[in-house]
Amino acid sequence: MHHFIGIPTKSCNPGFWIIIALWVVISCNKSSNSGEEINDGTTYYLQKVDSIHIDRDNAVRLLDFHPSKNHFLAYELITEEFLIVDENGRILEASYLVGEGPNEYNSSLLAASFNQEGGGYFLQSSNEFLWYNPDWELEERVRFASSIFIRFYSGPRLEVPYFRYENDSFPHFFTNFFSGVNNGVRGIDEGNESDYLIEFYNPGRESLEWGLANEKELLPGLMEAAGPEPTKPTQVFALDRKTNQLFLTFERSTEIGIYDIAWNFELEERLTFKHNDFSVMKNSRNKSVFQFDDDLLGILYFEGLSEAATESRKTEDPEYFPFRDTELYHLIILQDGVQLEKEIAFPEGCEPLAEILALPGRRLLMRDRYRGEDEPTYSTYSIFELKSDI
Numbered sequence: 001m002h003h004f005i006g007i008p009t010k011s012c013n014p015g016f017w018i019i020i021a022l023w024v025v026i027s028c029n030k031s032s033n034s035g036e037e038i039n040d041g042t043t044y045y046l047q048k049v050d051s052i053h054i055d056r057d058n059a060v061r062l063l064d065f066h067p068s069k070n071h072f073l074a075y076e077l078i079t080e081e082f083l084i085v086d087e088n089g090r091i092l093e094a095s096y097l098v099g100e101g102p103n104e105y106n107s108s109l110l111a112a113s114f115n116q117e118g119g120g121y122f123l124q125s126s127n128e129f130l131w132y133n134p135d136w137e138l139e140e141r142v143r144f145a146s147s148i149f150i151r152f153y154s155g156p157r158l159e160v161p162y163f164r165y166e167n168d169s170f171p172h173f174f175t176n177f178f179s180g181v182n183n184g185v186r187g188i189d190e191g192n193e194s195d196y197l198i199e200f201y202n203p204g205r206e207s208l209e210w211g212l213a214n215e216k217e218l219l220p221g222l223m224e225a226a227g228p229e230p231t232k233p234t235q236v237f238a239l240d241r242k243t244n245q246l247f248l249t250f251e252r253s254t255e256i257g258i259y260d261i262a263w264n265f266e267l268e269e270r271l272t273f274k275h276n277d278f279s280v281m282k283n284s285r286n287k288s289v290f291q292f293d294d295d296l297l298g299i300l301y302f303e304g305l306s307e308a309a310t311e312s313r314k315t316e317d318p319e320y321f322p323f324r325d326t327e328l329y330h331l332i333i334l335q336d337g338v339q340l341e342k343e344i345a346f347p348e349g350c351e352p353l354a355e356i357l358a359l360p361g362r363r364l365l366m367r368d369r370y371r372g373e374d375e376p377t378y379s380t381y382s383i384f385e386l387k388s389d390i
Contacts, residue, residue, distance in 0.1 A: 044333055046344055046384040054089040054379045064159050066114045067360045073114055075155050095136045103138045105130055108151045111158040122160040126150050144208055146175040147199055148183050163241050163261055170203035182234040212265040220255035223280055238289040251285040273332050273339045277303040292362040292386055299332040326352055362386040
């Protein structure tokens with residue numbers, strides 16, 4: 001079945017925004033444990049437990065992991081092929097899908113994922129959703145007209161933000177709301193803001209709908225902007241498809257809201273946290289939310305660096321770039337909604353700007369930093385497990 005749908009009449013006409021993102025795939029080498037003691041004497045730390053080496057001449061980006069198959073879904077940036085990679089880094093399949101054929105696409109992809117519950121794959125752009133079976137044969141193509149148009153020139157770099165209600169076969173999916181991507185939604189204190197934050201596709205009605213009311217009392221609090229420009233909050237979130245929960249914060253916030261997607265994005269709980277070093281003047285920002293366990297959340301943040309300090313470091317190293325400095329990244333842990341006392345340092349040999357995948361078993365996959373001077377002909381990754389001494 002093929003669908004074409006327009007913007008729903010019940011939308012509040014947030015406008016048409018174009019967002020162009022460039023993504024640089026950078027490369028982590030082996031790292032020692034990093035961690036701190038928490039206030040009850042327990043030590044939490046990230047310990048390297050595994051590594052992956054992928055032999056491929058061109059840059060590869062890992063997008064998703066299938067736990068029952070132990071397979072990764074990857075994308076090669078130069079050839080534009082989708083790759084299936086096993087846990088040892090061996091490439092099992094390579095599929096090129098760009099074109100005008102019945103199983104192909106010609107839109108600029110934002111995201112790609114395994115269909116974790118039903119087999120096959122999901123691909124998504126700003127105006128198209130594609131459902132492939134395990135043999136990369138197209139099962140469904142949904143065309144839609146989102147309120148926001150986003151383009152990545154480097155191909156997909158996100159997981160598809162999809163969810164299902166009970167007994168649904170076809171997924172719902174966000175069309176304007178991607179973690180870490182500013183979608184132009186205005187600040188919640190302005191007069192021109194949207195009435196809702198999340199636009200999503202409803203397969204039952206074959207239409208776009210809106211959810212999560214843009215009301216200050218329902219959303220994580222925002223920090224004050226550094227300058228006269230109004231705040232345009234960038235969402236940072238994790239989705240739990242087993243419970244249909246959304247764990248939402250913003251780049252500049254000290255709160256996480258937990259929302260029940262199945263109950264019209266009802267706010268279930270609001271958690272607070274505190275950064276050791278966080279300042280809008282230093283361009284600090286939350287980067288990722290990780291759900292390690294039912295009662296264990298992580299918030300990765302970039303503490304930033306002042307202009308004066310940045311210039312000082314560039315005097316010593318002309319190629320210094322704060323966003324690649326692992327010393328400026330820290331992981332906050334919330335256990336049972338309570339923040340642990342100490343933050344965990346980011347692994348020194350890994351790339352904070354590259355992909356970071358949350359894996360089952362309280363694990364994180366990070367790209368190793370490439371130390372060579374020539375173009376790499378491989379990609380290596382380290383897998384860390386969040387451990388404690390009890």
